[in-house]
Amino acid sequence: MNVFDEWPQLDDDIQALIPEIISIRHHLHQYPELSNREFETSRFIAEKLESYGIPFQSGIAGTGIMAVLNSERPGICRVFRAELDALPLTEQTLLPYASKMRACYPVTGGGEEETGVMHACGHDMHMAMVLGFARLVATHPEKFTGSFKFLFQPAEEGAPDGENSGARQMIKEGVLESPVPDVCIGLHVTAGPLGEFRLGRHRTTASADTFRLEISGKSTHAAFPWTGIDPVPVAAQIISAWQTIPTRQVNLSQSMPPVITVGRIYGGQRHNILADNVILEGTVRTVDNQQRDFVLARMADISQGLATCVGASTKLTLSSNNYIAGKNDSALVESIVPLLSKISSHQVTVDGGTYGTDDFAEYAQRVSGLFIRMGASPPEMTSTGEYIWPTHSDKFIADDRAIAIGIKMFSILSLHLKK
Numbered sequence: 289m290n291v292f293d294e295w296p297q298l299d300d301d302i303q304a305l306i307p308e309i310i311s312i313r314h315h316l317h318q319y320p321e322l323s324n325r326e327f328e329t330s331r332f333i334a335e336k337l338e339s340y341g342i343p344f345q346s347g348i349a350g351t352g353i354m355a356v357l358n359s360e361r362p363g364i365c366r367v368f369r370a371e372l373d374a375l376p377l378t379e380q381t382l383l384p385y386a387s388k389m390r391a392c393y394p395v396t397g398g399g400e401e402e403t404g405v406m407h408a409c410g411h412d413m414h415m416a417m418v419l420g421f422a423r424l425v426a427t428h429p430e431k432f433t434g435s436f437k438f439l440f441q442p443a444e445e446g447a448p449d450g451e452n453s454g455a456r457q458m459i460k461e462g463v464l465e466s467p468v469p470d471v472c473i474g475l476h477v478t479a480g481p482l483g484e485f486r487l488g489r490h491r492t493t494a495s496a497d498t499f500r501l502e503i504s505g506k507s508t509h510a511a512f513p514w515t516g517i518d519p520v521p522v523a524a525q526i527i528s529a530w531q532t533i534p535t536r537q538v539n540l541s542q543s544m545p546p547v548i549t550v551g552r553i554y555g556g557q558r559h560n561i562l563a564d565n566v567i568l569e570g571t572v573r574t575v576d577n578q579q580r581d582f583v584l585a586r587m588a589d590i591s592q593g594l595a596t597c598v599g600a601s602t603k604l605t606l607s608s609n610n611y612i613a614g615k616n617d618s619a620l621v622e623s624i625v626p627l628l629s630k631i632s633s634h635q636v637t638v639d640g641g642t643y644g645t646d647d648f649a650e651y652a653q654r655v656s657g658l659f660i661r662m663g664a665s666p667p668e669m670t671s672t673g674e675y676i677w678p679t680h681s682d683k684f685i686a687d688d689r690a691i692a693i694g695i696k697m698f699s700i701l702s703l704h705l706k707k
Contacts, residue, residue: 291703292630295431302695305420309695310688312336313416314385320374320405320412322391323443324451326351329372333415333440340423342438349457353440357425363434363706364470367463367655368698369648370418371411371444371454378404380682394448408684410477413664415440417475417694424695425702433706434470439463444647446498446609453609455650464654471620471705472655474648475694477686479678480663481670483693484634488641489621492652492659493614494547494573495580496645498607501526501568501591503555505600510560517599519566523553526591526602527568533586538579546583547573547643573643576613614641614649617656620705624658627700631693634663644679658701664690 330351344355443454508516534545555566574580664686677683
């Protein structure tokens with residue numbers, strides 16, 4: 289039997305839940321919290337699960353939650369992951385439920401900065417979808433087979449240095465045990481046509497390393513630069529030289545190139561004083577572990593070599609909370625594309641993955657994974673041709689109508705993935 293025929297009233301049953309789930313999403317969007325600080329968010333999710341009669345365990349990896357449901361018939365175990373945390377951004381969307389939250393955010397090298405907090409990566413949508421789907425399963429257990437684990441995970445955006453990151457710590461504390469899942473499913477909303485699905489045939493997301501390069505020189509009067517060592521031109525030369533790694537040092541016929549981005553530069557005390565040191569902070573995106581090792585080694589060699597030429601020195605450090613490259617189960621991808629095509633009015637795109645990162649890759653490294661991206665921009669915006677602000681922007685907007693599409697996708701995949 290066609291999986292769509294197994295539950296002819298599925299759309300109606302989803303729509304019966306949608307008003308409450310949208311209200312939940314608006315609440316979560318309005319009161320976001322930073323990584324490993326999702327205390328009220330976790331409490332709110334736990335209260336909803338309790339009201340639905342869904343058993344759960346809280347306090348995993350700090351603020352994480354795992355809910356487990358068993359259907360009335362035997363079958364496989366499926367995991368659905370949602371993220372609790374938000375980003376350090378001051379929201380500029382003008383939505384009636386826009387965040388006005390503020391918090392102190394740890395910065396690289398020590399100290400804190402006050403910042404706005406915003407669900408600019410769609411995690412409020414993901415929580416609403418997974419919570420709505422959990423309620424649907426709890427209300428209609430007879431429609432499904434096997435068991436379900438619903439993970440509400442902290443710190444997907446990256447924990448502050450010295451703290452445990454979300455997925456790794458959740459796994460360390462046993463969420464992939466008793467029972468061991470057969471498949472793990474993650475949905476991520478993006479800027480794009482509402483309901484448009486994209487997924488990687490094999491590679492899904494890039495690995496990512498956050499770096500900090502300190503270039504040490506010798507301070508002196510700016511009028512007499514030859515009496516000191518100026519780290520500023522060294523920084524400029526290093527940034528330019530690093531860009532030859534993806535364009536001239538990686539075999540582009542064998543793999544996609546890496547991406548090296550310097551996102552922050554600071555140093556110096558005054559306009560007429562040579563700086564003692566300059567700090568570069570940024571991110572490196574690579575497509576596999578071999579490329580990652582090569583790129584990081586070349587970055588260290590280039591920076592130290594250029595600094596040595598003028599008597600300066602460098603120190604390159606990496607955050608302990610790096611991301612590994614993600615992957616999909618290729619056979620599962622091929623099997624679900626026809627289903628996604630029937631859920632969406634848009635063509636399903638199977639591609640080579642994205643340079644974005646997500647620690648869903650930690651689950652997919654251990655269990656067959658399906659990581660799916662879905663457009664969630666309001667049609668009123670995409671139809672006019674105006675610029676659509678992407679995720680991680682303070683103007684990113686996700687349409688409430690995407691929630692029902694996500695819940696339906698979870699339902700259809702669960703009916704399809706039975707054994």
